[in-house]
Amino acid sequence: MSAFLAALRISRRDAWRAKGRSALIMVMVGLPVLVITGLLTFAATEDLTPQERLTSEIGAADARLRTTSNRGKLHQNFQGKCCPSDNGPPSTRPWTAAELAELLGPGARLLPMNDGTVDFRSPVMRDRVDAHELDLRDPLAAGTYHLVEGRFPVSDQEIAVTPGMLGKGARLGAPLAITREERPLRVVGVIEHPHRTKSQEIIGLPGTLLFDKRDGSGSGWLADTAEPVTWAVVQRLNAVGLLVQSRAVVENPPSPAETGVTYGSSFTVDRTVQIALAAIMILLEVVLLAGPAFAVGLRRRRRELALIAAQGGSPGHLQMIVLADGVVLGGGAAVIGLVLGVGLASLSAVLEAGRLIGGVGPLEIPWGLVVTVALIGAGSGLIAALVPAVQAARQDVVAVLGGRASAVRDRAGLPVLGLILLLAGIVAAVFAIRIAYVWVLAAALLAQLGLVALAPRLVKVAARAAARLPLPFRLAARDASRHRGRTACAVAAVMTAVTAVAAAGMASNSRFAERRDAFQGTLPAGTTTIEADRLDDAGWAGLRAAVERKLPGVPLIEGAQVLDAKNVAVYMHLQTVHGNGAGSSLDFFGDPPIGDERLLALVQGRRDPVAAAALASGKAVVFHPRLVRDGRLSMRLTPQGGVSTAVREITVPAVVARAADPRYAVGVVPTAAIHAAGLKTRPHDLYIDPASYRLTPQQAMGLEWDLGAGIADFRVYVREGFQRDNTVMMWLLLAAALVLVLGGTFAATGLAAADIRPDLTTMAAVGAPPGTRRLVVAGQAGFIAGLGVLIGTPAGLLTGTAALVPGVGLKRLTVEVPWLFLAEVVIGLPVLAALVAGAFTRTKVTLTRRTG
């Protein structure tokens, strides 16, 4: 024990003496601990428990009651959330206070509290936001909202808004136009939700905002009861279709056996493996990043360790002293990281920094998790010191004391073990692609460990290949090879980071490509659609006339909806003909438009007289050959809102034509073909060709608002087409690669540059210009980053591709290599690393005392 204490003392003092190196290691170990513990604490603070949310949801009440669309028995969990239920008669009228009082027992007081959404128009915009009807002055509502400015509403002409609404043009003291009728209600107060500080909400007295809750569905009450609302009372209320959020029940939840509502655990095997893999990858990366610093530290301390050996230090003692470095630096960094991470997160909770993301909660430190993270951090320091410790135990004391330089030869790694792990990983991945992607990643990690073990050998091979390079680069490569302990660690760190980033980039890009390729629109992007349900002929004519008034001169193209014999609207799903070779993975979603040749021209994107003639003759025109077999198009009909058993299939005559953009065109069906199949049609859509008039989504909302007064059940929207974008993800990955590759490279290059200083001084003495010395250091950085990137990129591409297979299978696998991203990583990062390292090299010659 005293020997270990002595080792700790030596490490502590040595860490203080070599401040730069110690700081480097502490940052590498401590920063991830700081970031992860900080995020965990921040997340736990923002993530509210049902108990923490209770007051904001039910105020000072004993319970909150919510109505549902049915009046039959339902099941809820202890928080008052429901599982869907179709039991009982539908709710058609509001509950009366007497009915509820009877259910809650004598002495109960009820305060209405309704939730919904409302449209508004401010001087700057029109929008739809959450709205609540609640008398905030009532003591039962205490704790639901804080008054920030002004006062609570007292009449049906007044409302209060949250600060988020101020950004949408609401002003204290000014009227705000509410609903499509634009009823002006005066904003008399600004109120804030205790946890959702960025929410956009409007609150008024009951009966002022929400007019769609009159059938008794979606409304509710806060209840003040004489006795606590127990689980038995909750069940009694559930029996008549009411959901209950009871203070007594939430504070002392019944067991899942009592509630009868169980949830699948989110802690599955796959998820556990995923978390374990992420932890191992972070651990591996930290160990590899810190490894060179320990390796260099060992070389600088060889004389010291030899002296200890001379005084009777056994190989075990030397090993312990180097491991103590890991304990001191890793443990110290972990403790500092933990304290700073938890401290900063606590400070942010005190200062309500959650406001920045709109979520404020009471401070909660997940001690189990944060301490585990800190222990893993401390462990990474210890593991990083392991290889130098073993080397320390093996060093030739006599040679070191005699001043003969390279007393410990850097070994060529563990090439046999590396090869075995690499092959085992590849074989495991081949099996894993049939199971689940997490196992592919686990296999990839095994192979990655193999590559790490092979890294010293790869450094040696690469340095040999650099024999024909110009002097500075050759010298850099030789130096890298001579100090393989340091170089291999840094190369492995870069390689591991690049493997992870390239795998994520490959998987993300391919999945994006898969979604993009599978996207199939039925109308061109930018088409404005005005869609109306349940309008009779007069209503339709009125809508059409109103649109023509609002958009004079804009051609409107009519589309129809299919009705079955009972006048029930039906969905039409196109049936793809499989088995004739094409083998594409297209899925056709959405109904094909039904209409005339003008609609055909819109969908087809060009004039096609032959197709127009076919449509006029009652044939459907489709743009994908796989939809047509024997001249007919097959469609499956499902009644809207009905049960899926009432499905029938029809076929209509069809021809295949060519669309200008097949991604936004499936086909057009003439009404005559629908009628011939024994079905009816009615006008349902008005389309505006983007070529003739294009609206923005905002303008579409404005049009809906303008048309809205007096016409119910219609929508105006713009078909936006395929909107997803992968750019942000790829930039994030590139940023991660930049930080890790440059971080790992610079840490190792800094150490290497310090080591090679005597050689550079010699070069200067024999006349090498400063530029050459710069090039040597640039070469050192380029060698580390370049080799790491060259090995890591193919490994990552293979991993990313293999990880996609379990989801879709080999046959339907879409692979799209992110070439630009790869070029940035493979060429850009090493060049950048070399340029930056070269630019920051000290070219001043310092006279070095040479020993040995």
Added chain:
Amino acid sequence: MSFDPVVRLAGVSRVHGDGPQAVAALREVSLDVAAGELVAVMGPSGSGKSTLLNLAGGLDRPTSGEVVVEGRPLSGLSAGDLAGLRRRHVGYVFQDLNLIPSLTAAENVMLPRELDGVRMGQARREAMAALEEVGLAEVAGRFPEEISGGQRQRVAIARALVGERRLILADEPTGALDTPTGDDVLQLLRARCDAGAAALLVTHEPRYAGWADRVVFLRDGAIADSTLPLESAR
């Protein structure tokens, strides 16, 4: 003066490399150093002086012959046993860079005892005693870079003698010192030997060899001569 040798080298040879590249650093050297005896080893560069010292303390192993320390033959000992032997019986003093820069003088002296598992308080008491014996109790709390070169060597001698150790293997301990300071160090070594320690001193300065009871001359790895020192050299 006892005649029971603290260290005995019997027909010790050390050959580096093999085949045509083989270099004999030491050939058939036999030498005894008894308690209370200070033996100086002299010879030109490459004559095998340092090799002799390395073999005597078990840092290196002879190709043939036997080294016996405190009556214990080293040939059968493992690396761990040899380290243990050095902790308990042998102290090295080198030319310079003897002390661990990150430890104070006292902590440097404590080191072999602590490595041996002695509790810190006990190790510190022993270290303070050893420092007092070399007259350096006042620098106990200072770091090596805060004391003079001569003081550093005296601390190293204190460390070499801490606990039960009584064999000092000193390799040019005065090489980096000026003459008066070197004299002080030799005087201290002499005093420790007079108090019962055994010392093997490698030096190329006849002036310092004058302090020895016996001078052994090495040439090409073999003992060329063994004499009493010249009184005038002292």
